[in-house]
Amino acid sequence: MARTSEFQLIERFTSAFRLEGPGVVAGPGDDCALTRPRPGHLLVSKVDQVVEGVHFGAAFRPEEIGHKALAVALSDLAAAGAEARWFLVAIALREGLSPAFVGAVARGMARLAARANATLIGGNFTAAAQLSIAVTALGEVRPEHALRRSGARPGDRLFVSGVLGEAALGVRLLAAGRPRRPGPAARAQLTPEPRVRLGPIAGRHASAAVDVSDGLLQDLGHLCARSGVGATIHAAALPLGREVAALGAEGLRLALTGGEDYELLLAVPPARAAALRRAAARIGETLTEIGVVDEAPGLRVLDEARRPLPVPARRGWEHFRA
């Protein structure tokens, strides 16, 4: 990529953002960003990446690509109980994408960044054959509030934020072309909303957390494997979006295995459940109790009569079955 063009792209991209922010000593423009960590906190870091044709397709507007690229990384910070602080963006840009496209990507990202109190501090542009955006999100958490996958204990209640299965249904709906007015499922796929305010609240109450990016069962499997426990899920308790619920058994399958929900799955000691619910309600977040952590390894999904349902076969899932 010609240097002049690269500078124009950087200018186009960064101009969408408010570059001053708490703790920022030097942002874009120097060799490195310099930021001031808050005393008594851990640094929480995560890199995630979205690739054209893999994580977003022709139905996406550039603003939505920018939103999603940041959202998937912020979701992980929330799952660690962390507050988002700063982020860096590496963009591989294929030929034919205009500065206006880059500006629109930046605007979508900047709107989410503002809501999440996250400041852009650095980035990199390179030429490539395929558009991809890697976001490194940096957050902070007090050590005693940091959530990991390994903290779940038998008896902990399992809670999930928001609704499940919509983003996976959204992929199907968008495959037929972008609707004039995308419904909730399509929007869940286009502009997933990371639970940035819920994360730090969860950090004060939960014993373990994971973000539901690979499908509820997959991610619950990760959490259980890391914690050395099992879990029981009540299918009838799962929060499904209206379009997902209307699909019946297929909707349940999407909710269990669909992926890209970017909701938080929390293991919560029973004594903390009520306080967590209240704190979540105060910021307008929905939490649904969907099951319990067991001593026995493996995952069980029960129907309303508490009869075991077959756990869906899905690639990767076997990896975590007891």
Next chain:
Amino acid sequence: MARTSEFQLIERFTSAFRLEGPGVVAGPGDDCALTRPRPGHLLVSKVDQVVEGVHFGAAFRPEEIGHKALAVALSDLAAAGAEARWFLVAIALREGLSPAFVGAVARGMARLAARANATLIGGNFTAAAQLSIAVTALGEVRPEHALRRSGARPGDRLFVSGVLGEAALGVRLLAAGRPRRPGPAARAQLTPEPRVRLGPIAGRHASAAVDVSDGLLQDLGHLCARSGVGATIHAAALPLGREVAALGAEGLRLALTGGEDYELLLAVPPARAAALRRAAARIGETLTEIGVVDEAPGLRVLDEARRPLPVPARRGWEHFRA
């Protein structure tokens, strides 16, 4: 990418690294990495990216790809005067690249990481049409030792580490195919050595720094523009590798504009120059004085008789000409 395959790739990749390191509370395997910042330090962060066909080609062994991906990010930390601490890696992997390939990339990266005292703390794999690796390097520096581009003052001496022009010559040599025993120029292109030990020393003496990644004149132009100064370079003083010097005027052009040197360019107050030289010599690093910072804007390149040489025309260069 199938999940099972992704887990195998992660295992293959991470197994090349020593995952415990100073300040690491949680590394790969959780939603986020957790690290403990050192009190009294700034966090220094930088994302950089290498793309197949752009930053490396068929002549590169996978170990060299891994080395280079980390080297380019560590070079920026050094230019900020920072010590490397941790890093995250996002890999977009095209089909047909084997787990053995991924393991070899990781080994090349791990060897450099060990020398730089940098610990892998997280990453992400995704499928793509083209291989690319984005590395986010995290370092620390005391505020009083942080180097930026904006600190150069008239009268500061300009120093550069190592030699210039070799990596650009290496591109040409490697275009003809990988030699059986790559010489210094080819090696400078394949495995550039970031000045990770020199960076923190420079932080104690220099007033400004930039890493020479885009070509000496380009990067000096950045430094001068940010500092509101100009500079004079003595062509005869430039440290050229033997293969570069043998090219005469073309070698000088490569040294001035070639790019990918990953050397440090430092502006140093005259009173600090001797101490910096001594400290660099103690760790076996070469520093060459190549010119001086001027009050008058613009860059001047002088020959041995102090006659001005034409500044090479090069895209992007005009951007910074006075």
